[in-house]
Amino acid sequence: MSITLSTDTVPAAQxxxxxxxxxxxxxxxxxxxxPQDGRQGFDGRIVQHAEGKLDLAEVLVEGHAVLRxxxxxHRDSEDSFFVMVQRDGESWIEQxxxxxxxxxxxxxxxxxxxxYTMRFPHRIHHEVLKVPGNVxxxxxxxxxxxxxxxISGASGAGRIFLGVLETLHDTAGDLDHGSAAGVADALVDLLSATIGTMSQAHVKVPSHLEQYHRHRVQALVQERMFDPExxxxxxxxxxxxxxxxLHRLFEDEKLTLSGWIWHERLEAARRALLSPAAxxxxxxDIAYAVGFKDPAHFSRMFKATxxxxxxxxxxxxxxxxSA
Structure with missing residues (x-):
């Protein structure tokens, strides 16, 4: 089944x-x-192909930002991963x-x-493959x-993966339920093969006990992120x-646990400064709201970042x- 959603059918103000x-x-x-230009109207289009286990969407949209x-x-508990393919333009992504x-x-x-956060300074063209977390x-x-x-799609398994997606984009409407399920499984296998070539795939994976403790710590920190104490x-x-x-649990991460906390607080402050509502x-007030005890410390860290x-x-x- 394919659906198309486009702002072309909607008045500019809506x-x-x-x-x-x-x-x-x-x-x-x-x-x-x-977009930060303040003009009225917004141009975007989504074409979604969803058939059983296969869920692929094409997104063409002007510059803006989306934040999870x-x-x-807390509004939904769906367990899904997304493969975001940059067909045109560029995207700044953080997670x-x-x-x-x-x-x-x-x-x-x-x-x-x-x-996570995604920012698109200019118009972009994405393909988005949705994969259930358990799969x-x-x-x-x-x-x-x-x-x-x-991940580069210029060579190796990455190139094959993007090639299959591109072919699928043109033929998804012709697939029956059984064929779509087989293609979805093949895409996950190709994705796995591509990720297996990344350096992170060869890093020691924490034990189940370590993962359990890390998830406990991450859940607690997310809940109390803006608590100054x-x-x-x-x-x-x-x-x-x-x-x-605790330090050892997160020693393989790009940021230490403390660094992650400060990063999340600064990002929340930056979003507040970008928002017309604030x-x-x-x-x-913004510094206190995101967990800083000292506005001067907030200002120094913000400038350094x-x-x-x-x-x-x-x-x-x-x-x-206003320009």
Missing amino acids: QLDYWTEAICGVFMHLDVEP TNRQL DGREGWMRKGEFVLLDGGRS LRASIRDPQRFTSCP LSIDSVAAAVKLSPRY ANRSLT YGSSPRAFRLEIATNQ
Whole structure:
């Protein structure tokens, strides 16, 4: 079954709301940040092919941003992964403390069960393959190790994977239920083969006990992320583990546990500064709201991370919006 959802059929003043409902219906609940130029109207189109186990969508849309936030995580509990293929344009993607640009001809894996951010500075063309979490985990152990890591489709298994997707895009409407199931299984096998070539696939995988403790710690930190009293010692006490063991649990991650906490707080502050709804909130209020005890410390960390102070960042956003 194929469906097409397009803002072309909607009045300009309602197009952004329509788009938000469309992507939430096709994928999962997401927050949408509109383009920063302030103009009315929004241009986007989704074509979804869904037949049994096969769920493939094509997205063509102008620049904007989507966020899978903690608030949205609580609205649905669907366990799915998404393979995002960059057919045209470029995307900035962040999940699990890993961030970077995805260019044309690359693809990334995203976990719909955890928060992430995608920003598109200009118009993009994506293909999106949705894979149930239990299916992917049966083929790839701990697939969250590979999220937000751009994978090249220029050669090897990656090239074959993208080639099959491109062919499928043209023929998906002709597949019956049984054929679609076979193609879906083959795609997961190809994806597994491609991911197996990544350096992360050869890193020591934590034991089941270590994974259990990591999930406990991550759940606790997500719940208390903006609590100013949150610290490694308080987390360790809450989960009844030593601070030293906590550090060891996360030693293979790109960010330490403490670094991840500060990163998430700074990202929340940056989103607040970008939001027109928070234009009248003071910088001190934003700093306290995301877990900082000292506004000066917030300002120093923000500048060190993003290259400008919160005040200068907000001024630049306001200038761009009024230009």
